[in-house]
Amino acid sequence: MQTLFVNASQVVTCAGPARARRGAEMRNMQVLTDSAVATEAGRVVAVGRQAELGRSYAEAAVVDCHGGVLMPGLVDSHTHGIFGKPRHEEQELRASGVSYMEIAKRGGGIHGSVRDLRSRSEDELFVLALPRLRRLAAHGTTTVELKSGYGLSLDDEIKSLRVIRRLAQQLPLRIVPTFLGAHEIPLEYRAAPRTRDQYIALLLEEMLPRVVQESLASFADIFCEPGVYTVAESRRILTAARAAGLGIKLHADELETSGGAELAAELGATSADHLAAVSEAGVKALAGANTVATLLPGTMMFLGRTKQAPARAFIEAGAAVALATDFNPGTSPTVNFPLMLSLAVSQLHLSVAEAITAATVNGAAALGLAHETGQLAPGMSADLALFAIDDIRELPYWYGDHRCIGSWVRGIACHAAGSDGSFIRSTPSSAL
Ligand code: NIG
Ligand code: FE
Numbered sequence: 001m002q003t004l005f006v007n008a009s010q011v012v013t014c015a016g017p018a019r020a021r022r023g024a025e026m027r028n029m030q031v032l033t034d035s036a037v038a039t040e041a042g043r044v045v046a047v048g049r050q051a052e053l054g055r056s057y058a059e060a061a062v063v064d065c066h067g068g069v070l071m072p073g074l075v076d077s078h079t080h081g082i083f084g085k086p087r088h089e090e091q092e093l094r095a096s097g098v099s100y101m102e103i104a105k106r107g108g109g110i111h112g113s114v115r116d117l118r119s120r121s122e123d124e125l126f127v128l129a130l131p132r133l134r135r136l137a138a139h140g141t142t143t144v145e146l147k148s149g150y151g152l153s154l155d156d157e158i159k160s161l162r163v164i165r166r167l168a169q170q171l172p173l174r175i176v177p178t179f180l181g182a183h184e185i186p187l188e189y190r191a192a193p194r195t196r197d198q199y200i201a202l203l204l205e206e207m208l209p210r211v212v213q214e215s216l217a218s219f220a221d222i223f224c225e226p227g228v229y230t231v232a233e234s235r236r237i238l239t240a241a242r243a244a245g246l247g248i249k250l251h252a253d254e255l256e257t258s259g260g261a262e263l264a265a266e267l268g269a270t271s272a273d274h275l276a277a278v279s280e281a282g283v284k285a286l287a288g289a290n291t292v293a294t295l296l297p298g299t300m301m302f303l304g305r306t307k308q309a310p311a312r313a314f315i316e317a318g319a320a321v322a323l324a325t326d327f328n329p330g331t332s333p334t335v336n337f338p339l340m341l342s343l344a345v346s347q348l349h350l351s352v353a354e355a356i357t358a359a360t361v362n363g364a365a366a367l368g369l370a371h372e373t374g375q376l377a378p379g380m381s382a383d384l385a386l387f388a389i390d391d392i393r394e395l396p397y398w399y400g401d402h403r404c405i406g407s408w409v410r411g412i413a414c415h416a417a418g419s420d421g422s423f424i425r426s427t428p429s430s431a432l
Helices: 023-027 050-056 088-095 100-105 110-118 122-138 154-170 196-213 231-243 260-267 280-287 297-303 311-316 337-346 352-359 361-365
Strands: 002-006 010-012 035-040 043-049 061-064 069-072 074-076 141-147 174-182 219-224 247-252 271-274 292-295 321-323 384-387 404-409 412-416 424-428
Touching: 002 050, 010 035, 023 311, 023 352, 035 050, 043 050, 074 337, 074 361, 088 100, 110 154, 122 141, 122 154, 122 404, 122 412, 141 384, 141 404, 154 174, 154 196, 174 196, 174 231, 196 231, 219 231, 231 247, 231 260, 247 260, 260 271, 260 280, 280 311, 292 311, 292 361, 297 337, 311 321, 321 337, 321 352, 321 361, 337 352, 352 361
Parallel strands: 002 061, 010 069, 074 141, 141 174, 174 219, 219 247, 247 271, 271 292, 292 321
Antiparallel strands: 002 035, 035 043, 061 424, 069 384, 384 404, 404 412
């Protein structure tokens, strides 16, 4: 079936090479007016003047964008969306001066979510995740990466990844699964008689082979941070994950400088994420590697930390920067990707075009999907988002608002403003 998206005030295409955009390349998002997008069989087939496409695709079904801004669906390349209960009590603790790591040392933080997730069934976790992902999609996200990492035992990690697989089967969203068995050293391996090395052995010898055998993940990730996994442990675990056939990612230099960015570059990881405490050498290393620097400004804001990742330094050094929500119950309980665009402009000092590129093409590259999604160009998947604004610069401007009125993944409607999808008209374009 052919579909023609018409009457957008702007079509933002992000069209260009199907790879991460680096440095100054991030400035170009391409904004078209009087333009339409044609899709067929789940792919974009044409982007061009509305009058011309109206003639070429005269029999296509029509989606009337009612003067909104049409753009590539947002690519959220870093979330921890599989968890049980929220952790709102920690927010007040932090406000009173207790740090994130101190809460973890007291057995809270990630450990609290681990206790909770272990007590829940696969069905229960699926039912909890479903509406959260629908809300994420409602803000314009069409591709989302989902990490395990609150199980930290063979059965509980497999359970989490199976929930992700069921979500991918159930929802039109494009979902990318990541194995994060190295999110923490679980408490039972932090005290005698067990040791952290025994947990790492379990991860390498039992969890990783099962994850691969059941094809449950595309990537492996690790929390490389003082007090959690050392650089040496991270190197060992990620090297094994890659040898087992997984792509690799790192939580690197999130709270303290430890050389995580340099390790990501050394290993050629697909992405290094967070980087609020990256060193100058780390910035240079990533700029010289094929590793996307994924920045998560919501996390630092929510933790009440003033130091954000040096986004300008990354771009000026020629690195490829992506943005993501880090949606999780501890450090970033938000499903609102456009809010990350607001923070990217006001806190990371990105231009709107850089922020949009970071949230689309570079997000896709951070998942190895730059050939498939992140831009509106012939051959790309028909992954689109429509916002009720007149100008793309309004997307970061109305901060915290909810302007997404439609999204499509592989040409299939994923979110519609009215539950009846009333803004979609199915009249042939020849009747326009
Ligand atoms: O990206 N840093 C590690 N993981 C998450 C936080 C997880 C949690 O606190 O539950 C993050 O910030
Ligand atoms: Fe994270």
